[in-house]
Amino acid sequence: MGDSRPTSAFYSENITPAATDRLVGALDAQAASAGVRRLREWAHHALAARPGERALDIGAGTGSETQVLAAAVGDGGAATGVEPNPGLRAAAEQRAAEARSSARFVPGDACALPVQDACIGLVWCERVFQHLTEPDRAAAEIARVLRPGGRVALLDTDWATTILHPGDPEVVAVLTGGALMAAANPTAGRRLAGQLAAVGLEIDDLGSQALIQDRRKVSWPVIRMLGETAVKRELITEKQRDELYADLTTAAEHGALHMSVTMFGVIAHRPL
Numbered sequence: 001m002g003d004s005r006p007t008s009a010f011y012s013e014n015i016t017p018a019a020t021d022r023l024v025g026a027l028d029a030q031a032a033s034a035g036v037r038r039l040r041e042w043a044h045h046a047l048a049a050r051p052g053e054r055a056l057d058i059g060a061g062t063g064s065e066t067q068v069l070a071a072a073v074g075d076g077g078a079a080t081g082v083e084p085n086p087g088l089r090a091a092a093e094q095r096a097a098e099a100r101s102s103a104r105f106v107p108g109d110a111c112a113l114p115v116q117d118a119c120i121g122l123v124w125c126e127r128v129f130q131h132l133t134e135p136d137r138a139a140a141e142i143a144r145v146l147r148p149g150g151r152v153a154l155l156d157t158d159w160a161t162t163i164l165h166p167g168d169p170e171v172v173a174v175l176t177g178g179a180l181m182a183a184a185n186p187t188a189g190r191r192l193a194g195q196l197a198a199v200g201l202e203i204d205d206l207g208s209q210a211l212i213q214d215r216r217k218v219s220w221p222v223i224r225m226l227g228e229t230a231v232k233r234e235l236i237t238e239k240q241r242d243e244l245y246a247d248l249t250t251a252a253e254h255g256a257l258h259m260s261v262t263m264f265g266v267i268a269h270r271p272l
Helices: 017-031 034-047 064-073 086-098 135-145 169-181 188-198 220-232 238-253
Strands: 054-058 078-082 104-106 120-126 146-165 202-212 258-269
Touching (some): 034 146, 034 202, 054 135, 064 086, 135 188, 146 188, 169 238, 188 258, 220 238
Parallel strands (some): 078 104, 120 146
Antiparallel strands (some): 146 258
8 A cells, every 4th residue: 555654554564464464344334434435336336347347445444345346357357456455355255255256356555557558448546645744656557557448446535524423622633633734645535536537547536525423422443542642642631631632421321422534536537
């Protein structure tokens, strides 16, 4: 995926078996989100993979979308997932084998794709750019590998759109600011169209979905991570943290909790 911030689980030195298990679980949970499902459905429809095409899934993760592409391009085409994490790649290969999918997976970097120039009919790249310190290079790589007329679906989160309610506005701002610090490229979503246009691709469509958490459950692993980090950095006090936790707990009990972030998508093509 290219060099990512050292705090990211995708950073090369953080790739361990235990971390991989957590990533698989997180990716599966995200894939079950209604917002993710809707945005993926929109993007696949707009991308319109055709039988016989050659497809590339950059940052394939568990390989779910590589399998979707493989089914669409059929036996006459090919769908390859590029995934740098060996643990995720192994999980993707196992799941593809169990599903009897023709999807295949190779190691690689979003900023240096293991593919020749102008040979790919369509590219799928989902939630990768937020992890990159050089996303412009990855955009240039997408343009390089696409054949004339080839299409790309580029989807990513914009962590600056994070909303958490209720709670003291100043304390909430500290926690949502912490979410920004966790990603190498936290405002990835809003930059996608401009980055593809800058490398000569033509924008065909734009889409977005708010990823809304269950209003009756607090996402405690994320909230506690952000809250404890804020206390350690002396950005908030333990009392402020505990009051926020209490506010969120009460809101969840009444179905009044709101926690969301927005994910954006861009469909583009390389001019003939």
